[in-house]
Amino acid sequence: MQDMSKAGLAGKITIVAGPCALESYGQAMEMAYKVSLVRDAMEPFGIVVGYRGGAWKPRTKPDDENGNGVFEGVREEGLRWLGKIGDTYGLPIFTECMSEDDVRHFGRYLDAERDFIQIGARNSQNFALLYNVGGMPFNVLLKSPQHGVDVEEAVGSIMRLKRNGTIVYCVRGQKPFIPPDGVDDKRLQEYMEKLLSSDGQCRGSRNLNNISAIKKLRKDLYLSDRGVLFAYDPSHTFGGADDSLRRMIGEQAVKAFTDYDYDMVEVEVNDRSSHAKCDANQALLSTTTNVVWSETNVGQGSKIVPGGGKEPAVMPLTLVDMARELARYRKSEVGLSNNDMENAMRKLDAISWDMRP
Numbered sequence: 153m154q155d156m157s158k159a160g161l162a163g164k165i166t167i168v169a170g171p172c173a174l175e176s177y178g179q180a181m182e183m184a185y186k187v188s189l190v191r192d193a194m195e196p197f198g199i200v201v202g203y204r205g206g207a208w209k210p211r212t213k214p215d216d217e218n219g220n221g222v223f224e225g226v227r228e229e230g231l232r233w234l235g236k237i238g239d240t241y242g243l244p245i246f247t248e249c250m251s252e253d254d255v256r257h258f259g260r261y262l263d264a265e266r267d268f269i270q271i272g273a274r275n276s277q278n279f280a281l282l283y284n285v286g287g288m289p290f291n292v293l294l295k296s297p298q299h300g301v302d303v304e305e306a307v308g309s310i311m312r313l314k315r316n317g318t319i320v321y322c323v324r325g326q327k328p329f330i331p332p333d334g335v336d337d338k339r340l341q342e343y344m345e346k347l348l349s350s351d352g353q354c355r356g357s358r359n360l361n362n363i364s365a366i367k368k369l370r371k372d373l374y375l376s377d378r379g380v381l382f383a384y385d386p387s388h389t390f391g392g393a394d395d396s397l398r399r400m401i402g403e404q405a406v407k408a409f410t411d412y413d414y415d416m417v418e419v420e421v422n423d424r425s426s427h428a429k430c431d432a433n434q435a436l437l438s439t440t441t442n443v444v445w446s447e448t449n450v451g452q453g454s455k456i457v458p459g460g461g462k463e464p465a466v467m468p469l470t471l472v473d474m475a476r477e478l479a480r481y482r483k484s485e486v487g488l489s490n491n492d493m494e495n496a497m498r499k500l501d502a503i504s505w506d507m508r509p
């Protein structure tokens with residue numbers, strides 16, 4: 153059995169937060185600073201906080217409707233920024249590797265003991281990539297495939313991660329079912345209707361919420377023997393222009409710990425989402441204290457206009473909101489006093505939207 157304690161996450165819960173994609177040095181550092189402030193407040197609660205951000209960014213379509221190529225990441229340069237963020241703030245870094253060719257860059261900038269190579273939903277059964285990443289001493293966060301969680305497939309992918317330290321398997325929502333014959337069939341519709349009435353499912357969400365897949369994953373002996381940790385990523389399920397749906401991102405992230413016993417959640421946080429080049433409408437704010445709404449894409453409805461954000465009727469939870477709830481949840485478990493709690497809340501209250509490093 154390998155040593156799964158390397159990343160120091162056992163017995164703790166972990167929030168991984170940061171922008172979907174790294175877009176500029178300033179954006180990457182600004183968000184890292186905010187995330188580090190939340191980390192400072194959460195430390196006494198046994199809550200680890202990490203930083204996410206894609207240097208390579210898989211997009212569903214490579215071109216927009218006018219045939220122009222879309223943003224697919226700043227690539228190797230982003231790893232350099234992440235290395236700087238890891239060194240400056242000591243935050244564990246989570247960032248995606250998309251191809252065998254790029255694996256070699258990770259060791260140059262990141263810290264194998266502290267940081268995680270993310271393998272995305274689209275690559276979760278790319279065996280060549282898994283063997284390559286599996287030959288490096290890094291920790292790994294492996295996403296479940298877009299078609300959903302299949303325990304045997306998860307085991308098969310993880311068996312290829314031979315040399316890695318801590319391995320985290322991340323449940324990230326699944327595509328709605330498509331009938332094999334391609335036509336909408338009545339029984340399938342009835343099933344979908346029934347599903348929609350169950351906890352955590354929502355009409356209009358982009359993916360089905362498979363948060364409860366952890367129940368099966370936890371029963372697998374190979375995964376438990378190997379000390380695999382489990383993460384939940386609600387962004388791709390509830391992200392969208394609808395703020396009440398987007399509120400589910402934070403609500404389900406909190407539930408992942410309080411009701412489902414996940415070890416980790418990953419969320420996308422970007423304070424200037426009105427200008428984001430990708431996944432703008434699944435981004436959460438770090439906080440709403442002193443927020444300049446026009447810089448966000450919150451409250452914009454289906455049409456996102458740069459500079460058009462406004463205070464929404466339904467407020468999506470922020471990273472600070474989630475931290476407040478999780479601190480309350482952990483307080484008794486870690487035996488903290490009311491004084492410690494007030495201290496942490498003061499630190500969270502002091503985080504301001506426009507604070508610069």
Ligand code: PEP
Binds near residue numbers: 210295
């Ligand atoms: C991401 O986390 O940025 C991402 C692309 O996720 P997924 O691979 O789950 O789509």
Ligand code: MN
Binds near residue numbers: 172173420431
């Ligand atoms: Mn994203």
